[in-house]
Amino acid sequence: MQHNLTRDELRQRLLEGGLKATHQRIVVFEAVMDLHGHHPTPEEVYQHLRPANPTLSLGTVYKTLDTFVETGLIKRALSEEGGKRYDANTHVHNHIYCSKTREIVDFEDAELEQLLADFFSKRNLENFEIKGFSVQLTGNKVEPDKQIRITRVSK
Amino acid sequence: MQHNLTRDELRQRLLEGGLKATHQRIVVFEAVMDLHGHHPTPEEVYQHLRPANPTLSLGTVYKTLDTFVETGLIKRALSEEGGKRYDANTHVHNHIYCSKTREIVDFEDAELEQLLADFFSKRNLENFEIKGFSVQLTGNKVEPDKQIRITRVSK
DNA sequence: ATACTAGATAAGAATGTTTCTTACTTAGGA
DNA sequence: TCCTAAGTAAGAAACATTCTTATCTAGTAT
Known part of the structure; x- marks a missing residue:
């Protein structure tokens, strides 16, 4: 718990x-x-x-x-494989989806949100009331037993 | 046909x-x-x-x-409502998803792809081999009988 | 504290979706 | 033309989701 x-x-x-x-x-x-x-x-x-x-x-x-x-x-x-999946995280966030394990990993990234918000302010949606947007990364886990993580490139 | x-x-x-x-x-x-x-x-x-x-x-x-x-x-x-949906469009593209009608509308936007490619080049994915990414807009159609369209804001 | 009522629940039936099994068929290669 | 691996039809089986109905309960009014 x-x-x-x-x-x-x-x-x-x-x-x-x-x-x-x-x-x-x-x-x-x-x-x-x-x-x-x-x-x-x-x-x-x-x-x-x-x-x-x-x-x-x-x-x-x-x-x-x-x-x-x-x-x-x-x-x-959202899932590719069909079937319903629920998410306790109601914040704006994005998903990494592994086709192999069907895992869905959340990631929040303020920079990305800002980028998209700016982008969509330059687009017009006709006949559609937008509730939200999200980015979905699709791919495969390398080591099934280890975690997926997304980090900033440190330069 | x-x-x-x-x-x-x-x-x-x-x-x-x-x-x-x-x-x-x-x-x-x-x-x-x-x-x-x-x-x-x-x-x-x-x-x-x-x-x-x-x-x-x-x-x-x-x-x-x-x-x-x-x-x-x-x-x-990808769909929210469960169940499998297939897409003949194998190009990199994004989806607008209407919760009301369960419609999925494709949109391709080179500018958006570039933006995301640049963004993810600044991120490191540990233990994940990325196959692709896509943006999903979620919301509702206003006029169920009319088309959804996305256009560039003309200034 | 008690009774009332709208709304919630259990249980399982009904329906819908997806996968599996088997015998049969066919495309493509020899 | 024959052979064989692979693909298919058909329906059964498994699985997922929704619906129905009688019963129960949370919150409200007493």
Whole structure:
């Protein structure tokens, strides 16, 4: 359990979104935060919670995750391989996607955001109300057991 | 039929990829090209082809599309909503994704590619072999019946 | 504290999607 | 023309997602 919001804080955030703060919603929310960085599928969330919540049903997990996305509490991650992935990180950020392991790694980069914001201010979108943009790097991990990292070139 | 490759050219491209040029592969390839811009699902490809190819099976469509992706003849498009989408456009390009209609619109922008290439040359990726990057705009169509377009701001 | 009510949940059925299996067929090479 | 590796059809199987309905519960009013 590495999430850092108390249940009362979670309860608060659910209510702010106009959602009843039920036990199921609280634990599903916690699970997505606990699995942060994994961009879990509904099934993974379900398996994570099952031991401690044997009465929870998979259908509820699906529904709850989608409800959270609608409310903006979490986001859906883009994936190439089909299937739904969820992301506790609601900040503007980008993804590195490994085709081999299907891992999705977040990266935030203010410089990149600024670059893109500047760029799109020079473009006109007709008939489209833009909610956000993100950059997706696609490729393959070299060492499957080691982490992927992105760093600034030091010169 | 707005695709512009002859069957012999297609046959050629399949063979270059080390694939036997069977009738099924040729028509599936044509279908993805015909549906270019729609980023079709396997089911859509199947429905498109069924009238003229009543013996074609859905399983073959799935398998064939994946084979093409492996060979690099087509790409998979990223989607938020789960489910597989395929893209005949193998050029480097970006996508505009409408959450409302689930439409995916391609856009190519050399200036943007250059900007990103320059940017990533200033970043180091540890343990990741990058195959490509793309920008995804997410948002909603305003008029569902009209086209989405992106243009340069004229000053 | 208790009762009420809208909304949430469990459970599993229904539906939809993707993969797998097997026997049959075909493209391309000898 | 024959041979063989590879591809295909067909449907079963596995898997993923959504829907339905009866039951339950959080938050509210009493």
